Amino acid sequence: MRKNQVEIITIGDEILIGQIVDTNSAWMARELNNAGFEVHRTVSVHDNDKQIAAALNEALDKVDIVLITGGIGPTKDDMTKQTLCTFFETELVYNESVYQNIVDLFANRNLQINELTKNQAYVPKCSDIIQNKAGTAPILWFNKSEKVVVAMPGVPYEMQLAMSNDILPRLLERFRTSVLIHKTIQVYGYSESALALKIADWENALPQNIRLAYLPNLAVIKLRLSGVSDEASGLEFTLNRQIESLKEMLGSAIFAYEDVSMEQLIADLLSDQHKTIATAESCTGGYVAHRITAIPGSSRYFRGAVTAYSNDLKISLLGVDRNDLEHEGAVSKTIVEQMAKGARTYLKTDIAIATSGIAGPDGGTDEKPVGSVWISVSTKNETRSRLFRFGNIRNINIQRATQAAFLMLREMLVR
Amino acid sequence: MRKNQVEIITIGDEILIGQIVDTNSAWMARELNNAGFEVHRTVSVHDNDKQIAAALNEALDKVDIVLITGGIGPTKDDMTKQTLCTFFETELVYNESVYQNIVDLFANRNLQINELTKNQAYVPKCSDIIQNKAGTAPILWFNKSEKVVVAMPGVPYEMQLAMSNDILPRLLERFRTSVLIHKTIQVYGYSESALALKIADWENALPQNIRLAYLPNLAVIKLRLSGVSDEASGLEFTLNRQIESLKEMLGSAIFAYEDVSMEQLIADLLSDQHKTIATAESCTGGYVAHRITAIPGSSRYFRGAVTAYSNDLKISLLGVDRNDLEHEGAVSKTIVEQMAKGARTYLKTDIAIATSGIAGPDGGTDEKPVGSVWISVSTKNETRSRLFRFGNIRNINIQRATQAAFLMLREMLVR
Structure with a gap:
């Protein structure tokens, strides 16, 4: 088993009746990839304790990192928190800092705290808590032997905020072994296949430790070079040399040398x-x-x-x-x-x-x-x-x- | 095990690096739900024979119907067809009608058939073939004891055409299903938890065959009632009566009785x-x-x-x-x-x-x-x-x- 493999579990009936498209998985997969992790697979299950537990067991058989979104809201249909308690053989305990976070959040929005909201401050005893800066459901981080399970809210911007600010940095600290560097250049004026033909010889001659991805979007194609190495400065040098070659081939069709909007x-x-x-x-x-x-x-x-x-x-x-x-x-x-x-x-x-x-x-x-x-x-x-x-x-x-x-x-x- | 449960497996590296959002799962889930099937879960895996086989085994343990999209194209990275041959202990054989379908398709588009395209006419010996009216990869239908596995192309409109015209009608004929009806009402002016408290008694008294889901988005909460029954008109009546009760409780906080933007x-x-x-x-x-x-x-x-x-x-x-x-x-x-x-x-x-x-x-x-x-x-x-x-x-x-x-x-x- 590779050390940096992740499985994503998204939870919610609304996904499985096709009421919403699961964009969380794609967003997380992209960010994880950029950070050097590999997504082994993604699974979407109902708000159902047996299904959640089964998915969790299957995932932990295969990978070291399991990221869960959804089902941690305050209402009855949300089962994730209770299921995680059972799974990790722990119980819900009151957490004052979570409550304080909710109080601050509600004060800003001029909202009243009710009983159900207060329940959000009850968290599994064995979990590390990461505060949710944009909502009431805290992020739950579980360590199980060498493995990590993180449960996040399913609301996209709450999940994204937590992933970017807290979860990815912590995962990188804990699991990253080699150096991974991404370089993105942006090209326009080519179809994907025309671009692939144009740079085919160069692409085939790329060193083993450098991977190329084509990310087309509307009239623009992002080319992402991802290099892995034990050592940063040599890798940086190699990547920059490859980009110089691309520049010679593509000239003014390149309009950006970074992954910027x-x-x-x-x-x-x-x-x-x-x-x-x-x-x-x-x-x-x-x-x-x-x-x-x-x-x-x-x-x-x-x-x-x-x-x-x-x-x-x-x-x-x-x-x-x-x-x-x-x-x-x-x-x-x-x-x-x-x-x-x-x-x-x-x-x-x-x-x-x-x-x-x-x-x-x-x-x-x-x-x-x-x-x-x-x-x-x-x-x-x-x-x-x-x-x-x-x-x-x-x-x-x-x-x-x-x-x-x-x-x-x-x-x-x-x- | 319920007779009408489906698992969806979508295959493709592009999903797991976050390059594309898997919209096929949501589309299929919606259509299946509308037809009275229940999607048990969805899984996305890499173009990898072991992963595909593992997902297939897990799915067939749980449900009677497995629908697969992706990985049946002509290029090197597409593994699904070969993996299905191994799984069903069969071999690829040449199928003249598939070849003829490709010839007609290419004639319409003024395209030349190359070796890679010709390979599309080789199909697993034990599979029923459903012609792809919009692309070169035929749809493969496998019967395994009482169960069904269908492999479709990942291109959304090719999959959608095959699902609507062939696969859903066949599934309906084969699996007797109960009626499933969803009703959505939209509410504003409440936080999710305040709404849950307000309707708690009503929610707790819902009949066994009716489930409620809260779908909050910005200032709006969608409440979705899903009912299952052997018979449509009675279910419709029951659901409408429940919605009448909601109306009494929530009054003008309800601003829509359908799932509309x-x-x-x-x-x-x-x-x-x-x-x-x-x-x-x-x-x-x-x-x-x-x-x-x-x-x-x-x-x-x-x-x-x-x-x-x-x-x-x-x-x-x-x-x-x-x-x-x-x-x-x-x-x-x-x-x-x-x-x-x-x-x-x-x-x-x-x-x-x-x-x-x-x-x-x-x-x-x-x-x-x-x-x-x-x-x-x-x-x-x-x-x-x-x-x-x-x-x-x-x-x-x-x-x-x-x-x-x-x-x-x-x-x-x-x-």
């Missing part, structure tokens, strides 16, 4: 250049603005946005010409450029992004089928516009258009 | 009442508009949005009073109401939503800590505003504020 990349460029931005959105319906403002501190460079779904708002709020609108239609180069320039003028920014298209599923014509999106980025000196043809799925079209707009903006900022 | 609920109300809407957003940065426009056809009631991050855009685009802004600050009742009224006027709608707050993580003061958000909903006859105190996490605050705005809007629409 597109909106953070844009944020850094705009901040560095002391430039302000606005958006004028039609088909993206505010999503570009939402992505920009997801970054803390975005008010330094983001001034505002106009989502002009209706044509007369394109005229009144963005100064689009009524005649042009009638003749060329909203989904046209003329209009998207007027929207971008209008936003720059009316919202008084250095740069503006505009989108106008047919997100679908209906509203397409032969000439302008669903998925047709015009995007324009305008600065004082230059306005660039491009027509994209995406697919038929509304939310994917909105995401793709936003990604494409960010890539166009970035190109204009890095020259 | 908040933006769809709003969409239906606005469409029915022929009302138009706009948003004026500060701290939510366009997210309210994005959620509204995620619904197909939203252009019928949504006219547009102004995201006014900077104060002078609040003045120029929404008509907020400069003096009031200076004296009361942007995060105040006065300003959020002026934003809402301004949006209604300038964007010419019946209703407007406005948000102004401190999303965080920085920017808070003693008086207005991070997480303070004013929300206003304004119609021609009435403007309602409320101050919320959320937490410290930026993206959660944005989501909570949006949810709260929708709930306020809904309250004003349903009167």
Whole structure:
């Protein structure tokens, strides 16, 4: 048995009737992989004591680390805590620090503590407690011989906070033996298979201790190099040399040398250049603005946005010409450029992004089928516009258009 | 062992490194549940013969029906077909009808058949073959004593086509199932524990064949009642009677009697009442508009949005009073109401939503800590505003504020 193998158990009837998609497993798997752990398998079971215990037994037969999410809420359908007590032959005891954590949390939210909430402060006697910074259910950490079982809440952001701040660091301290380094570069302008063909010889010649993963998402492919070694500086050197080779092959198709979000990349460029931005959105319906403002501190460079779904708002709020609108239609180069320039003028920014298209599923014509999106980025000196043809799925079209707009903006900022 | 229990096994390294989210399990679980089957659990394993065989053995110990997706493609990393041959002590044989299916498929797509594709026509001798109408990998159906194992491709739409057209009908024919009915109602204004206390007596008195689940998300709790019976109409009656009791206890805290999204609920109300809407957003940065426009056809009631991050855009685009802004600050009742009224006027709608707050993580003061958000909903006859105190996490605050705005809007629409 390898020392760094993990099994993930997600608990909840809602998963097994298909009411929710289990995104916790994927999130945890990705983070664990990045930290050098290997996920052996994932299992989803009902809120049922026998099933939970069986899954736990099977997992501990195979791996050293078992991570559990779900079923530790205050209500009757949540069985995990009681099942863990039975499993570890212990009992629930009152924990004052957990209670205090709940008191603080509720005070912030102006909520009253009731009996059921108070029950959250009862925890298995033999478990280490990690406070939940975003909810009432504490994280329970159990040691069993050389093995570790951790039970977390199923609420995604509570789980993610605990994993990032507490659980991953503790697991790394306890289980990591060799050095693991990940390097991510981000590429655009290639399909996954075209990129794979382009770098095939290089990929085949990678040293044994370096693995490559392709992580495609919308128009972008992340290439992740993961190296394992006994020693950090030599590994760092080897990885950097491999990335130099990639740079020679791919040139300007590489737009980032770290695993950073597109909106953070844009944020850094705009901040560095002391430039302000606005958006004028039609088909993206505010999503570009939402992505920009997801970054803390975005008010330094983001001034505002106009989502002009209706044509007369394109005229009144963005100064689009009524005649042009009638003749060329909203989904046209003329209009998207007027929207971008209008936003720059009316919202008084250095740069503006505009989108106008047919997100679908209906509203397409032969000439302008669903998925047709015009995007324009305008600065004082230059306005660039491009027509994209995406697919038929509304939310994917909105995401793709936003990604494409960010890539166009970035190109204009890095020259 | 119940006759209608299913275990789902999804196969693929990409699931266990978190590169993709396993949406197949949720889709299958939902369809199976609707057809009266119960998903006992789901397991995801690597493309590894030992793991696949182990999962299969464990599943067949517990249930009569095992559904497998993934790992039956043509490339080197796909192990499922060979593993199934070993498991069922059989061998691969050439199947002309599968080959013909591939030939037809490729002809339609103008593709050449290569050696790897031809291998898809080799199938386990003892399996029933179900043709894949959308891809090259045939569906393999195995009978083992009274039990059934089905292997399907992992490509979602290929799996979905086969499930809907072939596998579910065959399973229904073969396994007599009892009726399973789910009812969801949605509640707001309660914490999970407060709600549990409120309905404790009712919950404890539920008939044996009805189960209750709490599904909290942001400010909303979904209550799901799941009933099992031999007979549909009686069960339907029983469930409806239970929901009537809930209605008596919870009254207007119930805002939906189906499992529908908040933006769809709003969409239906606005469409029915022929009302138009706009948003004026500060701290939510366009997210309210994005959620509204995620619904197909939203252009019928949504006219547009102004995201006014900077104060002078609040003045120029929404008509907020400069003096009031200076004296009361942007995060105040006065300003959020002026934003809402301004949006209604300038964007010419019946209703407007406005948000102004401190999303965080920085920017808070003693008086207005991070997480303070004013929300206003304004119609021609009435403007309602409320101050919320959320937490410290930026993206959660944005989501909570949006949810709260929708709930306020809904309250004003349903009167």
